[in-house]
Amino acid sequence: MIDIKWIRQNPASLDENLAKRGQDSLSKEILDLDKKKRDLTLKIEQLQQKRNQTAANLSGFPDKKSSQFQKLKQDAAKIKQDLEALEKELENNKQLEDILDRLPNILNFDVPVGKDETENKLIKSWGNPKSGTLHHQDIGQTLDAMDFHSTAKMSGSRFVTLSGPLARLERALVNFLLDFHTSIGNFEEISPPYLVKHHAMYNAGILPKFSEDSFRVEEEFRLIPTAEVPLINLVADQIISPEELPMRLVAYTPCFRSEAGSAGADTKGLIRMHQFSKVELVSITTPDNSEEEHEFILAQAQKVLEKLELPYRTMLLCSRDTGFQSSKTYDIEVWLPSQKRYREISSCSNCKDFQARRMKARFKEFGQKETTFLHTLNGSGLPLGRTIAAILENYVEADGSVTVPTCLVNYMGGMKKISPKIKI
Structure with a gap:
């Protein structure tokens, strides 16, 4: 498996390696999918922080019968629902993983370029x-x-x-x-x-x-x-x-x-x-x-x-x-x-x-x-x-x-x- 961090820093080198092996370029597709995954992960982390803060607010709220408390409970339920949807989306999105699993190793510098x-x-x-x-x-x-x-x-x-x-x-x-x-x-x-x-x-x-x-x-x-x-x-x-x-x-x-x-x-x-x-x-x-x-x-x-x-x-x-x-x-x-x-x-x-x-x-x-x-x-x-x-x-x-x-x-x-x- 090739390190995704290396691909982020060396997209041209990845495509050059694939070309030597007779394969099409993949760096753009990989980087697009990687950005999508990282954006999704960031949203999940932000929602998790928001969920934790809302839970803390609920536990310390003085008036459990007030409309403000009920509104806070609804917000917490909505955060939970959105978080579960995003986590499921991240879990089900295997496209980047599948591509990385099928990427061949990086060739050593002294491997001769050849067709067969x-x-x-x-x-x-x-x-x-x-x-x-x-x-x-x-x-x-x-x-x-x-x-x-x-x-x-x-x-x-x-x-x-x-x-x-x-x-x-x-x-x-x-x-x-x-x-x-x-x-x-x-x-x-x-x-x-x-x-x-x-x-x-x-x-x-x-x-x-x-x-x-x-x-x-x-x-x-x-x-x-x-x-x-x-x-x-x-x-x-x-x-x-x-x-x-x-x-x-x-x-x-x-x-x-x-x-x-x-x-x-x-x-x-x-x-x-x-x-x-x-x-x-x-x-x-x-x-x-x-x-x-x-x-x-x-x-x-x-x-x-x-x-x-x-x-x-x-x-x-x-x-x-x-x-x-x-x-x-x-x-x-x-x-x-x-x-x-x-x-x-x-x-x-x-x-x-x-x-x-x-x-x-x-x-x-x-x-x-x-x-x-x-x-x-x-x-x-x-x-x-x-x-x-x-x-x-x-x-x-x-x-x-x-x-x-x-x-x-x-x-x-x-x-x-x-x-x-x-x-x-």
């Missing part, structure tokens, strides 16, 4: 892209360890069942990733809930704008689309001591996304699923340290891919490709030989105080009276499905077997190769 992903900026390349034509779904089915067909019968499309060596590979990746981030990055491991209430999704910036992207369970709950949601909400409505910062949290969870609007896209394989597992990194810190922490999270995700020896590149997203909640985002894209291109495997974002304002998460320096909103950051470190896809395509051998990355061999019980049950 073709104008993202290359930051780093690592590894040598391999050639290959085998799609990871075909490799997985040859290994007899990836079943989309039977799974579709019980769950529909965009679900998969992994078995045998690929189920073990998934478990190995979870343990490797958690061990890496807790030891190398000093992240604290968290096991959060997978169901959250609507206000938790609102705090993360997912509701109301992206309501259709998540799964609703009954009336009260939503399935988490990422562990970022429960992790950042651990500091909601709190004032954190600076000594506790940065708070670096890591969690392995299943994630659930409706993939609304993605019909026909990535229908084959593990790239775009309704349910997938992910190891998520979150950092909660001060404004002074958030840019440094952003680079730290990015480096963590990059190191994991280097340990797995998977070729990747890092892109700084342009203005129209940067997410709603984010001020600045790096995407790490892993090489998929079958597609002959890089595909996103990790997104590392600095949301600054955008989420913290929604969830009233603050910190206070020693000796200071005022509190300051925290900064929140997140990064994928990594999604299991896409990582398995990349391993299968980059490590497949001519005979259809798949070499296990060296860093995972111990986690696989010493297994160095996954062999097919069906010859290609």
Whole structure:
């Protein structure tokens, strides 16, 4: 959420930010609605003062049977009636709130202006892209360890069942990733809930704008689309001591996304699923340290891919490709030989105080009276499905077997190769 005080002082900057994101100007509409709300609030405050004064006059009036007293009672009743009407009008007028809830974050100064992903900026390349034509779904089915067909019968499309060596590979990746981030990055491991209430999704910036992207369970709950949601909400409505910062949290969870609007896209394989597992990194810190922490999270995700020896590149997203909640985002894209291109495997974002304002998460320096909103950051470190896809395509051998990355061999019980049950 963007501070309304900042909008009052910087209307042109707001419109410039929206233009970079390909959206129409809104500052005039917002300021008009804001003035209307403030005028209404002032009238309510004036009437409240008048109500209190009238009540005091009534209680101290000497002659309760006089016409003057009856007139004062009528005035008090009229004030009460007018006050209730104004308070109801203020309560029901949600237009300003709705607009503010749907305003995207302010872009960082170094985010390149661009219309789409073709104008993202290359930051780093690592590894040598391999050639290959085998799609990871075909490799997985040859290994007899990836079943989309039977799974579709019980769950529909965009679900998969992994078995045998690929189920073990998934478990190995979870343990490797958690061990890496807790030891190398000093992240604290968290096991959060997978169901959250609507206000938790609102705090993360997912509701109301992206309501259709998540799964609703009954009336009260939503399935988490990422562990970022429960992790950042651990500091909601709190004032954190600076000594506790940065708070670096890591969690392995299943994630659930409706993939609304993605019909026909990535229908084959593990790239775009309704349910997938992910190891998520979150950092909660001060404004002074958030840019440094952003680079730290990015480096963590990059190191994991280097340990797995998977070729990747890092892109700084342009203005129209940067997410709603984010001020600045790096995407790490892993090489998929079958597609002959890089595909996103990790997104590392600095949301600054955008989420913290929604969830009233603050910190206070020693000796200071005022509190300051925290900064929140997140990064994928990594999604299991896409990582398995990349391993299968980059490590497949001519005979259809798949070499296990060296860093995972111990986690696989010493297994160095996954062999097919069906010859290609």
